[in-house]
Amino acid sequence: MSNISASIITIGDELLIGQTLDTNSAWIAKALNNIGIDVLRRVAVGDDAVAIRRALDEELLQAGIVLITGGLGPTADDITKPFLCDYFGAKLVVDERVLSHVKELFVQRNRPFLERNLKQAEVPDNCTVLHNRIGTAPGMWFEKEGKVIISMPGVPFEMTAIMEDEVLPRLRHHFVSDALLHVTLITSGEGESFIAEKIQDLEAALPGHIKLAYLPSPGVVKLRLTGRGDNAEALMQELKMRQEEIANRLENIVIAMEDMPMEYILGKTLMHIGATLGLAESCTGGYLAHLITQVQGASQYFKGSIVCYQNEIKERILGVEKGIIEQYGVVSEETATAMAKSALTALNCDNSLSITGLLSPGVYDSPIPVGTVWMAVADKEKIRTKKFRFHYDRHLNKELAVQMGMLMIWKFLNNKI
Amino acid sequence: MSNISASIITIGDELLIGQTLDTNSAWIAKALNNIGIDVLRRVAVGDDAVAIRRALDEELLQAGIVLITGGLGPTADDITKPFLCDYFGAKLVVDERVLSHVKELFVQRNRPFLERNLKQAEVPDNCTVLHNRIGTAPGMWFEKEGKVIISMPGVPFEMTAIMEDEVLPRLRHHFVSDALLHVTLITSGEGESFIAEKIQDLEAALPGHIKLAYLPSPGVVKLRLTGRGDNAEALMQELKMRQEEIANRLENIVIAMEDMPMEYILGKTLMHIGATLGLAESCTGGYLAHLITQVQGASQYFKGSIVCYQNEIKERILGVEKGIIEQYGVVSEETATAMAKSALTALNCDNSLSITGLLSPGVYDSPIPVGTVWMAVADKEKIRTKKFRFHYDRHLNKELAVQMGMLMIWKFLNNKI
Numbered sequence: 005m006s007n008i009s010a011s012i013i014t015i016g017d018e019l020l021i022g023q024t025l026d027t028n029s030a031w032i033a034k035a036l037n038n039i040g041i042d043v044l045r046r047v048a049v050g051d052d053a054v055a056i057r058r059a060l061d062e063e064l065l066q067a068g069i070v071l072i073t074g075g076l077g078p079t080a081d082d083i084t085k086p087f088l089c090d091y092f093g094a095k096l097v098v099d100e101r102v103l104s105h106v107k108e109l110f111v112q113r114n115r116p117f118l119e120r121n122l123k124q125a126e127v128p129d130n131c132t133v134l135h136n137r138i139g140t141a142p143g144m145w146f147e148k149e150g151k152v153i154i155s156m157p158g159v160p161f162e163m164t165a166i167m168e169d170e171v172l173p174r175l176r177h178h179f180v181s182d183a184l185l186h187v188t189l190i191t192s193g194e195g196e197s198f199i200a201e202k203i204q205d206l207e208a209a210l211p212g213h214i215k216l217a218y219l220p221s222p223g224v225v226k227l228r229l230t231g232r233g234d235n236a237e238a239l240m241q242e243l244k245m246r247q248e249e250i251a252n253r254l255e256n257i258v259i260a261m262e263d264m265p266m267e268y269i270l271g272k273t274l275m276h277i278g279a280t281l282g283l284a285e286s287c288t289g290g291y292l293a294h295l296i297t298q299v300q301g302a303s304q305y306f307k308g309s310i311v312c313y314q315n316e317i318k319e320r321i322l323g324v325e326k327g328i329i330e331q332y333g334v335v336s337e338e339t340a341t342a343m344a345k346s347a348l349t350a351l352n353c354d355n356s357l358s359i360t361g362l363l364s365p366g367v368y369d370s371p372i373p374v375g376t377v378w379m380a381v382a383d384k385e386k387i388r389t390k391k392f393r394f395h396y397d398r399h400l401n402k403e404l405a406v407q408m409g410m411l412m413i414w415k416f417l418n419n420k421i
Numbered sequence: 422m423s424n425i426s427a428s429i430i431t432i433g434d435e436l437l438i439g440q441t442l443d444t445n446s447a448w449i450a451k452a453l454n455n456i457g458i459d460v461l462r463r464v465a466v467g468d469d470a471v472a473i474r475r476a477l478d479e480e481l482l483q484a485g486i487v488l489i490t491g492g493l494g495p496t497a498d499d500i501t502k503p504f505l506c507d508y509f510g511a512k513l514v515v516d517e518r519v520l521s522h523v524k525e526l527f528v529q530r531n532r533p534f535l536e537r538n539l540k541q542a543e544v545p546d547n548c549t550v551l552h553n554r555i556g557t558a559p560g561m562w563f564e565k566e567g568k569v570i571i572s573m574p575g576v577p578f579e580m581t582a583i584m585e586d587e588v589l590p591r592l593r594h595h596f597v598s599d600a601l602l603h604v605t606l607i608t609s610g611e612g613e614s615f616i617a618e619k620i621q622d623l624e625a626a627l628p629g630h631i632k633l634a635y636l637p638s639p640g641v642v643k644l645r646l647t648g649r650g651d652n653a654e655a656l657m658q659e660l661k662m663r664q665e666e667i668a669n670r671l672e673n674i675v676i677a678m679e680d681m682p683m684e685y686i687l688g689k690t691l692m693h694i695g696a697t698l699g700l701a702e703s704c705t706g707g708y709l710a711h712l713i714t715q716v717q718g719a720s721q722y723f724k725g726s727i728v729c730y731q732n733e734i735k736e737r738i739l740g741v742e743k744g745i746i747e748q749y750g751v752v753s754e755e756t757a758t759a760m761a762k763s764a765l766t767a768l769n770c771d772n773s774l775s776i777t778g779l780l781s782p783g784v785y786d787s788p789i790p791v792g793t794v795w796m797a798v799a800d801k802e803k804i805r806t807k808k809f810r811f812h813y814d815r816h817l818n819k820e821l822a823v824q825m826g827m828l829m830i831w832k833f834l835n836n837k838i
Contacts, residue, residue, distance in 0.1 A: 018636055020460040021603065022451025023645070023680070026443060029465070034439025043437040045472070046465035048446070051634070055462070062479065118618050138812070159637070161813055186438070201535050217468075219435055220576070228440070263440070283728075289714025290707030293728045297706025300781055300815060302730070309728035310738070311700075311710045317725040321738060321767060350738060364717055395555070396578055398717055 008179045009042040011063035015056060015074035015084055016158055019048040028073045028163055035167055039176050040184045041069065051075060053087045060091065060153070068151055069175065074158030076141040085126070088155055092146050094128035099142070102133060106140045134170040136162055143170060152178065183236035187243045188263035189227045189251055192411055196220050199227070203253050206246075213239075214246060222400075223407040226263065259414065266410040267295040273417050274305035281413065282351030283309035284322055284343040284358040286334070287377065292359065292406040307351040312343075322346040335361050335372045337380070337389050344380035344387060357381045357413050359405060364398035377405050381416040388412070388421050425596040426459040428480035432473060432491035432501055433575055436465040445490045445580055452584055456593050457601045458486065468492060470504045477508065477570070485568055486592065491575030493558040502543070505572055509563050511545035516559070519550060523557045551587040553579055560587060569595065600653035604660045605680035606644045606668055609828055613637050616644070620670050623663075630656075631663060639817075640824040643680065676831065683827040684712040690834050691722035698830065699768030700726035701739055701760040701775040703751070704794060709776065709823040724768040729760070739763040752778050752789045754797070754806050761797035761804060774798045774830050776822060781815035794822050798833040805829075805838050 012032050018024040029046045036043055044067050049055040056075075063070045075084030089096055103125035110117040124140040127133050134143030134154070139162035146153040154171055156163045191199060196218045200207070207216050213233055219226040229246055233239040251258050260269045274281055283293055293309035296302055312318040315334055319326050324342045332338040343358035361377025362370055375394040380387055392408055394401040415421040429449050435441040446463040453460055461484050466472040473492075480487045492501030506513055520542035527534040541557040544550050551560030551571070556579035563570040571588055573580045608616060613635045617624070624633050630650055636643040646663055650656040668675045677686045691698055700710055710726035713719055729735040732751055736743050741759040749755040760775035778794025779787055792811040797804055809825055811818040832838040 017632075017634055017647070018645070019447070019463065020450050021454045021647075022447045022449070022460075023636065025447050026463075030436070030439040030442045032439070033437050037438045043439075044467075045476070046436065046443075046463075048463035050461075059462070113612075115612055115615065118614050120617060121614050161817055195530075195532055197535050197538055198532065200537060215434075217434055219440065228435070230434070230438075285707070287714075288711075289719070289723075290702070290710030290726050290728060291714075293707030293730075294705075294711045297704075297708075297728075297730060298816060298819075302706070303783070306706075306730050308730040308734040308738075309707050309726075311707060311714075311726035311728060313710075313714060313720060313723050313725040317768060320769065321725075321727070351734060352737065366720070399715060400578055402715075 008068040009044045009066070010036055010069040010071060011044050011067035012046045013056070013059050013063060013070060013072045014046070014048045014158070015051060015072065016048075017050045019074075020050050027160055028158065031160070031164060032071055032073070032167065035172060036071075036175075037184060037186075039172060040182060041175065041179065042184060051083055053083055053090075056084065056087050057091065064148075064151055064153075068179070070151070070153045071171070072153070072155045073163050076155065076157040084155060085128070088131075088144065088146070089128045092128060092130055092148065092153075094130040096126040097129045098122070098125050099127045099133055100125075101135075102127065102142050105135075109140055134166050137165050137169055138162055139165075142166075145171075145174065182232055182234055183239055185231050185236065185239050185243055186263070187229050187240075187247045187261075189229075189247055189254075189258060190224055190260040190263070190269070191227065191254055191257040192224045192259050193257040194225070196225050199225055199254065199257075203250055206250055206253060210246065214243065221407075222404045223411055224259070224266070228263070256420070259411075265295070265298075266407060266414070267299055270296070270410050270414050270417075271299045271302060271305065273414060275301075277417065279354040279417070280305050280307050282307040282347050282353035282356045284318075284347040284356065285309050285311050286313060286318070286343070286359060287361040287363050288359050288402055288405050288409070289313060291402055292357070292409050295406060295410070307353045310347060310350060318343060322350055333372065335370075335376055335378055337378055337391065340378040340380040340389055341382075341387060344382040348382055348384065355381065355383045355413065355417065357409055359409055361392070361405060363394070363401040363405070375401055377401075377408075379405075379409055379412055381412050381421075383416075388416055390421075425485040426461045426483070427453055427486040427488060428461050428484040429463045430473070430476050430480060430487060430489045431463070431465045431575070432468060432489065433465075434467045436491075437467050444577055445575065448577070448581060449488055449490070449584065452589060453488075453592075454601060454603075456589060457599060458592065458596065459601060468500055470500055470507075473501065473504050474508065481565075481568055481570075485596070487568070487570045488588070489570070489572045490580050493572065493574040501572060502545070505548075505561065505563070506545045509545060509547055509565065509570075511547045513543040514546045515539070515542050516544045516550055517542075518552075519544065519559050522552075526557055551583050554582050554586055555579055556582075559583075562588075562591065599649055599651055600656055602648050602653065602656050602660055603680070604646050604657075604664045604678075606646075606664055606671075606675060607641055607677040607680070607686070608644065608671055608674040609641045609676050610674040611642070613642050616642055616671065616674075620667055623667055623670060627663065631660065638824075639821045640828055641676070641683070645680070673837070676828075682712070682715075683824060683831070684716055687713070687827050687831050687834075688716045688719060688722065690831060692718075694834065696771040696834070697722050697724050699724040699764050699770035699773045701735075701764040701773065702726050702728050703730060703735070703760075703776060704778040704780045705776050705819055705822050705826070706730060708819055709774070709826050712823060712827070724770045727764060727767060735760060739767055750789065752787075752793055752795055754795055754808065757795040757797040757806055758799075758804060761799040765799055765801065772798065772800050772830065772834065774826055776826055778809070778822060780811070780818040780822070792818055794818075794825075796822075796826055796829055798829050798838075800833075805833055807838075
């Protein structure tokens with residue numbers, strides 16, 4: 005059977021005024037991709053029946069599957085369900101299974117069941133109901149002229165639960181498709197153009213069913229190879245061979261052969277060498293600790309972070325000598341060094357990283373240019389320091405600082421600095 | 422002149438496999454909205470000329486302005502520029518101003534200027550070049566049959582710079598439109614249905630040019646009123662009057678009359694009462710400190726956080742007695758209380774919050790159910806504790822915990838707990 009492709013329609017005025025970030029369609033795209041279903045397009049429209057109809061008509065022209073999220077809540081701004089009834093010539097009926105589930109949830113949450121919540125249990129009479137384990141609004145599966153249309157609530161964790169429990173297994177069962185596989189290679193230290201130049205011949209030699217994409221982000225450039233074929237195993241072997249080829253060419257700028265965030269790469273390294281890490285964060289305000297603890301099992305190597313947002317805390321808790329900050333300034337190599345050394349002791353860890361900088365114009369005047377950040381990474385034997393200068397706004401500078409901080413620890417652990 | 426509306430097309434295979442979150446179109450939608458331009462639709466397509474052409478044709482049928490991001494980089498997977506030439510019957514020419522800017526950036530960044538970077542300075546000969554202050558790929562402004570088509574690079578901070586420097590001022594100048602204004606009201610403590618029931622009559626009485634939307638997220642429900650009219654001042658007055666009416670009805674569940682994240686609301690309160698805050702975070706791993714330091718000027722009220730991911734750190738740095746953790750367990754009211762009290766002293770702050778919990782199944786067996794979190798908020802006179810139970814995955818539980826933590830501090834400061 006030929007490849008089946010999907011479109012995603014997300015509904016909600018909040019998506020069109022930029023109030024809400026559309027994480028749903030990214031999640032859905034990834035999940036579909038994993039089971040070999042190509043996503044053709046993602047469309048966001050407002051809470052408006054005409055716009056929804058137009059979008060659904062258009063997407064059905066090309067896609068075999070259309071997934072819709074949003075517009076299924078209990079309040080007056082939700083209009084998807086009546087629209088779907090109209091579109092599929094159905095009428096709304098109360099589904100007893102959904103009703104008892106909704107009532108149960110209200111009891112669990114200790115909330116009164118209101119008349120308008122009854123609407124949650126109404127579904128078009130010609131759809132297959134998709135159970136929503138953790139919320140009140142069920143998903144719906146329609147079929148029309150050989151195509152599948154799926155409607156789900158817009159609340160992200162309800163949508164993902166319905167996708168995992170109901171939609172993905174059914175789609176896998178319903179459609180057979182070519183394998184669509186990806187391998188990724190993460191580099192750090194050179195720009196996109198430099199890399200492209202260096203692997204020009206390898207890229208040109210790629211067969212038609214394998215595509216290469218460059219995905220630059222702060223501090224790293226990811227190279228993603230995407231292949232398509234009917235034999236998943238052979239295809240994966242081929243992709244790995246090409247990935248290896250590129251990695252050999254790029255040598256020492258390659259930091260990972262899998263697509264994973266830096267905090268996972270770092271976690272793997274720490275686990276591998278059996279070492280622990282502690283942090284002393286000033287300007288990044290705990291963000292680096294947050295990222296590191298996003299990784300399940302981080303407690304095996306992460307001791308903690310002292311978020312010393314005020315100088316007095318650097319002195320009180322880290323034991324940085326008052327004289328150092330006074331003499332050299334809080335954003336200085338000396339202060340970063342003292343912080344990293346103190347963190348080794350205070351947090352009883354094998355390795356430590358300190359970050360001190362000025363990410364955005366402060367309340368008080370500063371002799372240091374905005375965007376200046378000093379970092380130090382240390383173990384019991386040695387210490388390495390580095391000065392950075394970031395040129396963006398507070399939030400992006402923070403993002404860049406933590407990415408650079410993780411890279412710095414990674415390089416330190418791998419004896420690359 | 423009647424209202425002008427826009428569509429946003431984001432280009433990139435990475436958007437269709439869910440590798441990259443489409444933050445660009447949310448940012449653009451918000452920026453357009455602020456100057457009174459309605460966004461009709463957002464469409465994401467792959468790096469494919471046929472798909473881009475189809476999307477552009479379709480969007481031009483309804484929108485007066487189409488903004489395109491992505492596909493302008495220097496590598497082989499970028500195809501937008503040749504497509505635009507074809508679409509607008511143009512040929513590529515080197516723009517001298519862009520070329521000197523690109524060369525300058527390469528010198529600044531200490532990178533070799535390669536042959537393929539020359540391409541960056543090529544633009545279609547019938548567009549207006551939009552200067553990219555911080556990157557190499559310029560934006561392009563085309564006009565066709567009274568409509569405007571704008572193409573920008575996909576790197577978020579380059580796109581936002583071009584929007585701010587070039588696109589928004591030009592659009593404001595080019596199009597006159599009705600005002601489109603929003604006011605938001607943030608509530609906490611009741612669900613969407615309960616609120617809808619309580620303000621049913623007020624919602625029904627809204628005039629046609631004002632719409633109400635419910636935006637639930639962890640711990641809060643936002644109510645957004647959107648109005649449209651030719652007199653911005655009168656419209657804002659009308660919106661504020663309706664907002665006030667709803668706020669009076671909902672009384673004690675209203676926590677803010679502006680749309681802002683909880684960390685900003687909390688920051689305003691702390692500034693207002695002139696108090697400082699310190700944190701002792703275990704399971705949230707620094708995430709709460711990170712959010713609080715996202716706010717410019719947080720150094721005026723935020724002292725820092727002790728991210729005590731390991732029990733030994735709770736004892737070493739916070740001075741929590743070993744006996745307490747041994748006797749009551751690390752996830753307990755007693756440990757949370759000891760952490761909050763110790764943080765008051767260690768961080769020399771007026772108020773402290775502690776968080777200790779188990780967000781996901783651990784490496785070791787635990788007698789505590791996964792998702793259990795104890796928090797304590799304290800000042801020198803009093804302490805309040807609360808137990809939470811979250812039912813989702815590690816990341817969502819962390820998100821919920823910090824939102825609930827911020828709410829708890831806010832309520833404590835406002836004498837609501």
